[in-house]
Amino acid sequence: MFQSFNVTSRPDQAAPRVTALRAEMAQAGLDAYLVPRADAHQGETVADCDDRLAWLTGFTGSAGSAVIGLSQAALFTDGRYTVQVRAQCDPALFEFIDWPATKPVDWLKKTEARRIGFDPWLHTVAEIRAIRKALTDTDAELVAGANLVDRIWADRPAPPAALAVAQSVKFTGRTSDDKLDEIRESLKKSGADAAVLTLPDSISWLLNIRGSDIAHTPVVQAFAIIPAEDKLSLFANPAKFADLPEDPRISIYDDAALAEALSALEGRVLVDPASAPHAVVSLLTKADVVEGTDPCQLPKARKTPQEIEGTREAHLRDGAAMVEFLAWLSDQAVETLSEIDVVKKLEGFRRATNALKDISFETICGSGPNGAIVHYRVSEETNRPLAEGELLLIDSGGQYVDGTTDITRTVALGDIGADEREAFTAVLQGMIAISAARFPKGITGAHLDALARSALWRQGRDYDHGTGHGVGAYLSVHEGPQRLSRVSDVALEEGMILSNEPGYYREGAFGIRIENLIVVQPAQMPPGSDKREMFEFETLTFVPIDRNLIHPDALAPWERDWIDEYHALVWDRISPRLSDDARAWLREAVAPL
Known part of the structure; x- marks a missing residue:
C-alpha cells in the first residue's frame, strides 16, 4: 500500500530528545532554538530525513513549529491541529499555542531568551525578517548556525535519491x-x-x-x-x-x-x-x-488546455473508483469495519484502475469524533471501529500521470441526528455557492471565501481552515499561489485549479467536509449583462453527495436544482465506467431530491 498505518512517534520519546537538544543549545550559548516543520525547499510535505519536528516532539501534522527554551518549550499549530497536537505530544513538556493568534516570537518575548538559534536553511527570508523586526524593541538576537537537531538525531534517514x-x-x-x-x-x-x-x-x-x-x-x-x-x-x-x-x-x-x-x-x-x-x-x-x-508560480498555476483535459480524465477515472468504493461501503455491515479497513479498500479501488501512481496524500478517514480532527491520520493505535448512527469523513486523492485528484465525502452510517443533517446542509450550501459563483476579473480567493461560510454563519458556526487550495497537474495536491481563503491576495485566472471544501467540526462528536475540485474558466454571460470580463468555475469532480444527510427544506429552489443537475452529470459521466453492482447503487444515489 501507499499508505502506512504505523505509529511514527510517541509522546514519551520527546523528553530525552529535548533534553539532548538543550545540552547542544547550552554548549552553543543559546537560550532558545527554533524547530520548524520545514525543509530547505519549504514544501508542505518533507522527506523522512527532514521531519525534525515530528522526531523531536511527536507532532506529525503538516504545519507547525516548536520553540525549545532551556526550561520551557512550546508547540505552535493552527486550528486544523488543535486536537491532534494534544493527542500526540506531552503536555508536561510542551505548552500548546494557537497559531497564528500567537506567533513564536510573541511567546519568546515573554521569556528571558536572548540568544535564539535557528537553521538558516529552514526559515524563509520573510520569516526571519519578521522575527527580527518583532525583536527590535528587545535585546534578543537571532543566531544562525548548523542544525542542532541533526547533531542529536543518530539514526536520521538518508536523503531521498529517487530517479527523475x-x-x-x-x-x-x-x-x-x-x-x-x-x-x-x-x-x-x-x-x-x-x-x-x-x-x-x-x-x-x-x-x-x-x-x-x-x-x-x-x-x-x-x-x-x-x-x-x-x-x-x-x-x-x-x-x-x-x-x-x-x-x-x-x-x-x-x-x-x-x-x-x-x-x-x-x-x-x-x-x-x-x-x-x-x-x-x-x-x-x-x-x-x-x-x-x-517566476514559475503563476505560469504553473495557469493550466494549459492539455493539463485541464488530462485532469478531467483523471477525475472521471478517480470518480469511478470512488463510486465503486461507496457502493461497496453501502453494502457492508458497518460494525464489521474499522477506519483502516476503509482506507485499504478505497486504495484498492484506485489501484484497480491500473493507472494510479500514488495517493496524493495520506487518506483522512475519520469516523465519529475522529472526523473532527481536520487532518486526522489513522494509525494502528487510533484505528476506530465504525458504528451505526455516526458520520464517516473520507478525504482522499490519487496521483495519475494525467492529473492530481482530491475529494472529500461525508457519509451517514445509518440514521443520523437532526443537528448533523442541519450542519451538513449548511456546508453543502457553501460548496454550492462557490461552485455557482460568477465573478469579475481581478477577484481573489479572499473575496469569495465568505460565500462558502454564509450558511454556517447564519447557524452561528464556522470552520478554522481555508475554503480551498490550489492543485497541481500531476504535481502538488496543495499548490500556490491561488487559494480560496480570507488571506489570499492573488487574483483568480483562467486555468487555475482549486479545491472547494467548506466544513464543520464538533470536537469529540463529528466532522463534516464536502470537497470537489474546480477550475476557473470564462463565464457564460446571461443576456443583458455588462460587457466586462467575468469568470466562473467548472466542476471537475463527479461523485454523488450523500442525499441521506441533506435537509431539502433548508435549501433554496436553485440549490436543489444545482444538486439534481450535478447528480445527473455524475450519472452521465461515471455510470459507463462502473461495474453492474456499482451502477445500480449509483442510480439510486443520484435520484432527484
Whole structure:
C-alpha cells in the first residue's frame, strides 16, 4: 500500500530528545532554538530525513513549529491541529499555542531568551525578517548556525535519491524550452540578471520532470539558478537524472556546489522572500538581491488546455473508483469495519484502475469524533471501529500521470441526528455557492471565501481552515499561489485549479467536509449583462453527495436544482465506467431530491 498505518512517534520519546537538544543549545550559548516543520525547499510535505519536528516532539501534522527554551518549550499549530497536537505530544513538556493568534516570537518575548538559534536553511527570508523586526524593541538576537537537531538525531534517514522521469508534453501542453523562454523573458522585463528557484514543484514544472523524492508528491528535490542569458544550473544529486537524456540548456551540479555558486553570482538576482531560505540571501554576497515572486508560480498555476483535459480524465477515472468504493461501503455491515479497513479498500479501488501512481496524500478517514480532527491520520493505535448512527469523513486523492485528484465525502452510517443533517446542509450550501459563483476579473480567493461560510454563519458556526487550495497537474495536491481563503491576495485566472471544501467540526462528536475540485474558466454571460470580463468555475469532480444527510427544506429552489443537475452529470459521466453492482447503487444515489 501507499499508505502506512504505523505509529511514527510517541509522546514519551520527546523528553530525552529535548533534553539532548538543550545540552547542544547550552554548549552553543543559546537560550532558545527554533524547530520548524520545514525543509530547505519549504514544501508542505518533507522527506523522512527532514521531519525534525515530528522526531523531536511527536507532532506529525503538516504545519507547525516548536520553540525549545532551556526550561520551557512550546508547540505552535493552527486550528486544523488543535486536537491532534494534544493527542500526540506531552503536555508536561510542551505548552500548546494557537497559531497564528500567537506567533513564536510573541511567546519568546515573554521569556528571558536572548540568544535564539535557528537553521538558516529552514526559515524563509520573510520569516526571519519578521522575527527580527518583532525583536527590535528587545535585546534578543537571532543566531544562525548548523542544525542542532541533526547533531542529536543518530539514526536520521538518508536523503531521498529517487530517479527523475520525463513528463510528456502531451500532458503538459508545453515544452520545457518554451517554459524556460517565458521565464527568461519575465526576468528581462523585471530587470533581473538571474533567478534562484528553491521550490521543487516549480523546478519539476519548468523542466517537465517528475520524481518521488517526497511521499505522494511527484517532485524532484533540487535548487536551480536561471541566468537570463545562459544555461540553467541545477543543483541536486546527479544520479537522480541518470535515466534522462542530456539537455544542452541545463548543467547539473551536486547540491553541495550550491553555496559556492550562490556566492559567485553577480548582478541583479531575483529571490522569492516567501519561499527562499534565509541562507540563500546570506550567500548572495556579490549580488544585488531583487525580491519578487517565484517566476514559475503563476505560469504553473495557469493550466494549459492539455493539463485541464488530462485532469478531467483523471477525475472521471478517480470518480469511478470512488463510486465503486461507496457502493461497496453501502453494502457492508458497518460494525464489521474499522477506519483502516476503509482506507485499504478505497486504495484498492484506485489501484484497480491500473493507472494510479500514488495517493496524493495520506487518506483522512475519520469516523465519529475522529472526523473532527481536520487532518486526522489513522494509525494502528487510533484505528476506530465504525458504528451505526455516526458520520464517516473520507478525504482522499490519487496521483495519475494525467492529473492530481482530491475529494472529500461525508457519509451517514445509518440514521443520523437532526443537528448533523442541519450542519451538513449548511456546508453543502457553501460548496454550492462557490461552485455557482460568477465573478469579475481581478477577484481573489479572499473575496469569495465568505460565500462558502454564509450558511454556517447564519447557524452561528464556522470552520478554522481555508475554503480551498490550489492543485497541481500531476504535481502538488496543495499548490500556490491561488487559494480560496480570507488571506489570499492573488487574483483568480483562467486555468487555475482549486479545491472547494467548506466544513464543520464538533470536537469529540463529528466532522463534516464536502470537497470537489474546480477550475476557473470564462463565464457564460446571461443576456443583458455588462460587457466586462467575468469568470466562473467548472466542476471537475463527479461523485454523488450523500442525499441521506441533506435537509431539502433548508435549501433554496436553485440549490436543489444545482444538486439534481450535478447528480445527473455524475450519472452521465461515471455510470459507463462502473461495474453492474456499482451502477445500480449509483442510480439510486443520484435520484432527484
